[in-house]
Amino acid sequence: MNEPRDQELSRLYRETVTLEPPQRIDDAVLAASRRTAGSRPRPVRAGLVRRLSAPMALAATVLLTFTVTLMVFQDAPEADKAQTGMRAGGADSRAEKPVPAEANSARAPQAESRRDAPSTQPREATDALGKRQGLQESQESQEPRRARESEPTRAARAMQAAPYPRAGSRQEAPSDLQGAGVVGAFAGRSAADESKERSPEKWLEDIRKLKTQGKTPEAERELAEFKKRYPEYRLPEDLR
């Protein structure tokens, strides 16, 4: 090793080693050491936790991502189905979309002059109605969820969809193309069945038709049924 060490000096020095720290210093240091020993566990374990925390966090992130991805893919077919339903529902709602009051009032003179110069609008309306009915049928078969809906819910939805007629504006009677065949078919069904399929506007139009055809008792009965079903609905003046 060749370390310089002076044995004689070391021996002499050992004779000087009598000095020691005062008792109060000993007490202070030992008290501090006892306090610290009892205060917390050895942080080497904490160091282990610290070392493992990054991999653990990464693993948790990967697991979470995987789970979310799996859930998304599992829900995808249902989402597609729901989207299809929504598309159909969208068409439905478009068909059911209430005509704005402004449009109603704007259309009013047009409807009055319809007999003189029939426009394509009634036909379009009829087509829309037919589409709507077809969509309703298909929806009823495709969407069991909707079929499960309670009557009050559907009625409430119909109420929402149906605009309250503006005071003074006249709800137009159904077009000529809807004619007697429609009414006849209507007359053959029960009011309850009709109410399930018809919108309030359509129902009112049918009642008007009955009145026009002189079937007053039937019209009144339908009207009573209507009022019972839609007590909050503000009836047009001609049916009040």
Next chain:
Amino acid sequence: MARESSDEELMLRYGDGDARAFEALYHRHRGPVYRFLLRQTADSAVAEELFQDVWMRVVDSRGRYEIRAKFTSWMYTIAHNRLMDFYRANGRATFLNQEESEAALENAPGGEIPADLRLDGKRAAERLLAAISELPAAQREAFLLQQEGDMSLEEIAGATGVNRETVKSRLRYAFAKLRATLGKAS
């Protein structure tokens, strides 16, 4: 007879919450550390303050302590650093630049310790302590670490942040000067 636990084992046990392990460790090293600091500062109040501070750092480091070196090397490194802070705070930073040339060592007075001084242990001890206090701080530190800390050249080098040869040189200067002082004194 049970084997006496090493310093490192005691420190690890203290890290696990064994306060008695620290007591054993403290009683083993309290004297040497205190004397090292007292000889270096020549002021008992300062030495006590530094001593307490060194041990508090040991206490606070119990959770971070890992066996990378001897416990004494680690502890005296703390003591050395505290001394450096003290020197800097008191404008004695020249401690760091107190190397002497090899030529100066060749010319350093050596000599035998007088026979009468060898016989009078108490007087010899007093003379030696006086001679130690006159050493340059770096040489004194190397000497004290060897005597009080029972440290090797490498361990002293590690604790004081210099290379082995520098420590070796410091020790040789220290021995020569101590012998010369003791010889003159007789």
